[in-house]
Amino acid sequence: MLSRLSFRHIPAQLKAIAACGIQTSAVKSSSEPRPKRPIETPPVRLGFIPDEWFQFFYPKTGVTGPYVFLTTYGTYLVSKEWYVLEDEFYTGLCLLSIFLFASYKLGPKLGAYLDKEIEAVENGLNSGREESIAEHNAEIQNIEKEKWSAEGQLMIYDIKKQNVLMQLEANYRENLAIAYTEVKKILDYHSQIDGINRRIAQKHMVQWITNSVLKAITPEQEKANLLQCIKDLETLSAKA
Numbered sequence: 001m002l003s004r005l006s007f008r009h010i011p012a013q014l015k016a017i018a019a020c021g022i023q024t025s026a027v028k029s030s031s032e033p034r035p036k037r038p039i040e041t042p043p044v045r046l047g048f049i050p051d052e053w054f055q056f057f058y059p060k061t062g063v064t065g066p067y068v069f070l071t072t073y074g075t076y077l078v079s080k081e082w083y084v085l086e087d088e089f090y091t092g093l094c095l096l097s098i099f100l101f102a103s104y105k106l107g108p109k110l111g112a113y114l115d116k117e118i119e120a121v122e123n124g125l126n127s128g129r130e131e132s133i134a135e136h137n138a139e140i141q142n143i144e145k146e147k148w149s150a151e152g153q154l155m156i157y158d159i160k161k162q163n164v165l166m167q168l169e170a171n172y173r174e175n176l177a178i179a180y181t182e183v184k185k186i187l188d189y190h191s192q193i194d195g196i197n198r199r200i201a202q203k204h205m206v207q208w209i210t211n212s213v214l215k216a217i218t219p220e221q222e223k224a225n226l227l228q229c230i231k232d233l234e235t236l237s238a239k240a
Contacts, residue, residue, distance in 0.1 A: 043051040045066075057065040077083040 045051055045054055054066045057069065061068070074083075078085065
C-alpha cells in the first residue's frame, strides 16, 4: 500500500522538490548572478506539505480552505477505497511517529553536528580558493609589471630609432655638404678655364686687329696722318 501511495504522490513530491529550490535551468549569460541552492528548507505544514500550497488556497478559499480540501479529499480516497487502510497504513503511521520523534529529539543535534562538518569543509574549500585567488593576483601583478617593462622597452626602441634617424640625417647632410663643395670646386675650375680662354682669345684678337690695322696703313697714309697731327697741334697752340 505504501508503494502505491508513493507512486500516487509523485507529482506532489516533484513539486516539493521544486519548492526546495533545486535549480535545473542553465545560466543564460555570465552577467547574471550565479544561482545558489537555499541552505534552509522552505516552511512546511503538517510536516511535509509546503506552506506555499496553503498560500495558494488563501485568496480563494480562506484560511480553512486547504484543511477542508485535505479532509474531503482524504475522505473521498478512503470511502472509494482508492486508499485502503491496511496493515501497511498503521505500520507507516508507527514508522512516521518514530521518525518524527527521532527528528525532533535527535534532529537539532545531528543538524548542528552536520553544520559544523559542512562549515569545516566549506572553510577548507574557501581557504584553498582564497590561496588560488591570491596566487592568481600575484601572477596578474607580475604580468602587469612585465607589460610595464615591455612598454619601457618599446620607448627605448623608439628612442634608439630616433637616434639612428638623427645619425642618418646628419650623415645625409654631411654628404650633401661634401657634394656641394666638390661640385663648387669643379664649377670654379671650369669658370677659371673659361676666363683664361676668354682672356687669351681677347689678347689674340686685339693683337690680330692691331697687326691687321698696322699692315693696312701705307707709308703715305702714315706721313699724311703725321702732318695732320702737326697741324692740329699748331692750331691748338695758337688758340692757347
